[in-house]
Amino acid sequence: MLIDTEGLLSIEKSDNEYDRRLVLFCLAVSHLVIVNMMGDVNETLKDMLTLCADSLKQIGVNKVNQPIVHFVLNQKAGPNLKNHTEAIERIIRDFKEKELAEVIDISPKTFHTLPSAFKKERVANDAQSPCFIRTEPDFIQRTQQLCEKIIESAKSSYGRSGQTISDPPQWFRTAVTIFDTLQKFPDLTYFKDINERRQHYRID
Structure with missing residues (x-):
């Protein structure tokens, strides 16, 4: 089963709490999560992931399943992953x-880069000539390699997960329970980041 969130951090919707609920739900019910983004991992997304991982820990979902999270840094001019080592670490x-390292599975192996998929070229060496778009061979090759890694990762995650998230009827019941939990306890995704929530609890 595949869940597509149709994107996060939407300018049109501009609802960070909705995004956090969506991320938390996906982490809670998935073997594997792919975070596909243009450019680098920004602080907003990182804060969102750490908060949601902490929420997973609070509701105990991570005791059932530890999702593997893959980050795909898309449309990079220089897709050499070594250029991002410091940020990844x-x-x-x-x-x-x-x-939170035991809550969701992330490692240097779950970070990937992809170059731009398309390149615009002109039919002739003339600024007025028509343009056409062609798919970059490097993108095709890297995408195929990424698919292989994702499939192997999915097999690994599926093999270590229990029936709760592997059996479709049981998965559906679990998903409904988690959805209801998110509705019942809005503070799981209310705060901007994990530091704000922990500070709030210390004050209380």
Whole structure:
């Protein structure tokens, strides 16, 4: 079963709490989550993921399933993953410091880059000549390699998950329970980030 969120951080919708609920729900009911983004992992998305991972820990879902999260940095001019090592290590370190490394499975192996898919070219060496769009061979090759990695990752996650998330009827019941939980406890996704929530609880 595939869930497509149709994108996060929408300018039109501009509802971060809705985005957080969506992320939390997907993490809670999935073997594998793919975060496809243009450019780099921004702070808003990182804060959203850490908050939702902490919420998973609070409601105990991670005891049933630890989703593998893959990050695809799309449309990179320089798709060499080594150029992003520092940022990747910072994200992983942040999860460990917040004691969330056991909640969702992220590692350097779950970060990927893709170049731009298309290139515009002119029919002739003339600024007035018609243009056509062609698919970049490097994009095709890297996409095929990424598909292989995702499939292997999905097999690994499926093999270690229990019946709760592998049996379709049981998955549906679990998904309904989680959805109801999110409706009942809005504070799971109310705060902007994990630091704001933990500070709030300390004050209380």
